[in-house]
């Protein structure tokens with residue numbers, strides 16, 4: 001259902017670009033749909049949202065987000081079922097996390113139901129851009145940044161909230177190879193690791209690049225204080241299956257991003273009767289279990305990748321090769337469940353999907 005009470009100015013493109021798209025060749029995040037939604041914050045309130053043709057922004061050189069980094073974002077996916085109905089997966093969780101990220105970064109919050117409605121409208125106007133091919137989806141990127149044209153350190157008075165969408169294919173096509181990082185850190189207790197803010201990514205690029213030079217795709221971050229505990233994997237949360245138990249770092253610290261995909265993986269596994277432990281996970285515990293061959297599955301969970309199975313884990317001089325992905329139990333089961341649920345192929349027993 002679309003809520004007609006929220007008035008959006010709409011300026012539609014004269015001619016859609018959708019027919020020019022090569023649906024078999026969709027690099028992640030490089031193809032953009034026809035429209036974007038823009039809503040400005042000024043004079044202490046959100047102004048009327050507008051949907052307009054996707055295009056460049058005109059920015060003042062002093063735009064404060066560029067200098068001081070008040071910038072937060074979300075990432076979610078829309079899919080279509082066989083009848084052309086659009087499905088969104090737990091968008092209220094993204095709305096809630098966005099509000100939390102805004103609070104931490106001193107940015108104005110968007111009421112959560114307004115956030116969800118704006119996402120729906122943005123997806124609705126470009127619903128022809130939602131790929132119907134299996135494993136493909138429309139990636140939705142809501143974000144907000146500070147727009148004061150002022151060089152001075154203080155929370156900005158003006159902001160821009162934008163949503164654009166990108167049709168995308170699969171993110172990782174092969175099992176990921178990760179390195180347990182013991183020097184660099186992503187987030188420290190008391191910092192902004194729980195906020196989905198741009199700077200967390202900026203800070204992670206250099207360590208990730210070094211790991212890539214060593215042949216890894218990604219890092220597994222450990223805690224900043226002691227490098228003793230596993231935290232997450234950059235764009236994904238991480239889960240392990242050890243002795244038949246699904247083990248994942250608890251999110252009570254403010255150093256771990258609270259992922260919708262991981263929360264859903266944990267909830268569905270529990271629903272199936274799988275034993276799940278959300279707790280502190282020591283690096284040494286994982287390494288010992290790897291050496292003893294007791295890690296039967298390991299996977300990242302995040303919207304972009306959905307479930308990304310880990311093929312190899314590097315720790316200091318050791319390299320652990322996990323079982324072939326075809327033989328994995330729990331990660332394949334969760335992956336199939338989430339893909340089928342998001343594309344409307346199975347009944348929504350958990351009440352996670354909204355349709356319009």
Ligand SMILES: *Cc1c(COP(=O)(O)O)cnc(C)c1O
Pocket residue numbers: 075196232233234235236237257258259260261262301302303304
């Ligand atoms: C977005 C993100 C995730 C995954 O969250 P989802 O809600 O599952 O997409 C994990 N870690 C970090 C650092 C992230 O920014």
